[in-house]
Amino acid sequence: MTTRRVSELPKPTEAELAILGVLWDRGSGTVRDVHEALYAHDGGGYTTALKLMQVMHAKGLVERDDSQRAHVFRAVVSKERTQNRFLSDIVERVFDGSASQLVLHALGSQSASREELKEIRQLLNRLDRESK
Amino acid sequence: MTTRRVSELPKPTEAELAILGVLWDRGSGTVRDVHEALYAHDGGGYTTALKLMQVMHAKGLVERDDSQRAHVFRAVVSKERTQNRFLSDIVERVFDGSASQLVLHALGSQSASREELKEIRQLLNRLDRESK
DNA sequence: CATGCTGTACGAAGTCATTCGTTGAGGGGT
DNA sequence: ACCCCTCAACGAATGACTTCGTACAGCATG
Numbered sequence: 149m150t151t152r153r154v155s156e157l158p159k160p161t162e163a164e165l166a167i168l169g170v171l172w173d174r175g176s177g178t179v180r181d182v183h184e185a186l187y188a189h190d191g192g193g194y195t196t197a198l199k200l201m202q203v204m205h206a207k208g209l210v211e212r213d214d215s216q217r218a219h220v221f222r223a224v225v226s227k228e229r230t231q232n233r234f235l236s237d238i239v240e241r242v243f244d245g246s247a248s249q250l251v252l253h254a255l256g257s258q259s260a261s262r263e264e265l266k267e268i269r270q271l272l273n274r275l276d277r278e279s280k
Numbered sequence: 281m282t283t284r285r286v287s288e289l290p291k292p293t294e295a296e297l298a299i300l301g302v303l304w305d306r307g308s309g310t311v312r313d314v315h316e317a318l319y320a321h322d323g324g325g326y327t328t329a330l331k332l333m334q335v336m337h338a339k340g341l342v343e344r345d346d347s348q349r350a351h352v353f354r355a356v357v358s359k360e361r362t363q364n365r366f367l368s369d370i371v372e373r374v375f376d377g378s379a380s381q382l383v384l385h386a387l388g389s390q391s392a393s394r395e396e397l398k399e400i401r402q403l404l405n406r407l408d409r410e411s412k
Numbered sequence: 413c414a415t416g417c418t419g420t421a422c423g424a425a426g427t428c429a430t431t432c433g434t435t436g437a438g439g440g441g442t
Numbered sequence: 443a444c445c446c447c448t449c450a451a452c453g454a455a456t457g458a459c460t461t462c463g464t465a466c467a468g469c470a471t472g
Contacts, residue, residue, distance in 0.1 A: 161459060165373055179419080196461050198420070203459085217419060217468075232389050234374045235382070241297055242366045247386050248396035250367070254379050254386070255403055257364050262411060264380035269404055271387055276397055293429060311449080328431050330450070335429085349438070350449065413472105420467080431456080438449085 157208055157225055159233060164204050167197070168223050168230065171210065176222040289357055290339050291365060295332055300355050300362065303342065308354040 160168055170185045171177055177185075183197040201221055204210045213220040235250075243249045260268070292300055302317045303309055309317075315329040333353055336342045345352040367382075375382045392400070 162373070163460065169376075193462055194418095195420095195463075199422090199461075200459090202421080214420095219420080228385075231374050231382075231385055234370055235386055235389065238366055238370055239386070241294070242363050244301075246396075248392040248400060250363075251383050251386050251392070251400055252403055253360075253363050254367055254371070254383050255400070255407060257367070260380040260383070260407070262408075264378075265404060265408060265411070268380055268383055268387070269401075271384055272397060272401055272404065275387060275392070276394075295430065325432055326449090327433075327451095331431075331452090332429090334451080346450090415470100415472085417470085418468090420465105422463105422465080424463085425461085427458100427460080429456100429458085431454100433452105433454085435451080435453105436449100437451100438447100440445100440447090442444085442446105 159237070160204075160209060160225075160230065163200055164209060165230075167200060167204065168209065168225070168227075171221060171223040172227045176213075176220050178218040178220055180218065182221075289341060291369070292336075292341060292357075292362065296336050296341060297362075299329070299332060299336065300341070300357070300359075303353060303355040304359045308345075308352050310350040310352055312350065314353075 166186055167182050170182050174181065179194070179198045179201055182201065183192070183194050187193070187197050201210065205212050205221070209224055210221045211224050213222070235247075239245060239247050239250050243253070255268075298318055299314050302314050306313065311326070311330045311333055314333065315324070315326050319325070319329050333342065337344050337353070341356055342353045343356050345354070367379075371377060371379050371382050375385070387400075
């Protein structure tokens with residue numbers, strides 16, 4: 149038994165999320181890539197990044213191509229899926245399950261540009277039409 | 281020096297958030313209240329709730345009226361403030377700092393009723409007028 | 413071949429969140 | 443006065459996340 153169901157991938161921790169961010173941006177990356185993108189500038193150790201990525205691999209969050217000496221990692225979970233995962237979590241735990249409450253808060257307190265407001269309005273229109 | 285700046289209250293943990301939820305709902309509550317609301321039904325121990333609330337008090341997340349034998353707890357942080365706190369966090373860490381990206385995701389993947397959509401549209405209109 | 417560089421593997425330590433068992437204090441009822 | 447119930451206090455155990463030190467392998471250069 150070596151397989152693992154995708155739906156049961158654990159929620160990435162804080163440090164893991166930062167690493168996933170780098171991998172999503174780059175498509176893939178070595179430990180060195182990640183270390184330089186995240187840890188090098190504040191003195192974080194190389195092995196710290198390595199260990200985290202090993203743990204992530206053990207959890208199934210990333211896959212690894214070890215045909216090269218410097219293993220190349222790639223995110224298994226998509227950025228969108230992970231965003232939705234975190235979103236559901238926070239809606240559930242902090243907004244009493246109401247996504248629109250979250251939206252109202254987000255629009256009210258965080259700033260959005262006119263361009264972004266327009267984009268949101270368009271989506272809103274589409275949702276309105278669809279739920280007719 | 282016994283005072284503590286509000287802005288430096290720590291982010292509530294998962295378990296603490298659940299307890300805050302009960303206190304926000306009820307306005308205030310004893311350990312027993314919280315235990316029965318959250319832990320009793322799945323066999324969670326009374327002292328677990330107590331300990332968590334003691335920790336929360338030490339952190340300054342709740343205040344305590346110990347004039348009664350059963351101490352009465354009350355949330356120090358408001359629900360709205362905490363919601364925004366979590367929102368900023370997730371926007372920063374998962375949505376590359378873009379609140380509108382989060383809104384688009386939330387609207388797209390989570391369901392919202394027509395009533396809620398209307399409410400959102402009204403806020404959108406107001407924001408549009410204000411940013412004129 | 414020795415040295416140095418770059419890489420992985422592994423385990424230990426520290427911190428934090430969570431859970432629970434035990435203890436002792438305080439009252440109320442008998 | 444004595445027993446029982448409810449409660450707060452405290453410390454211990456566990457488990458997860460993070461960080462880092464050390465060890466070792468492969469490879470190139472002198």
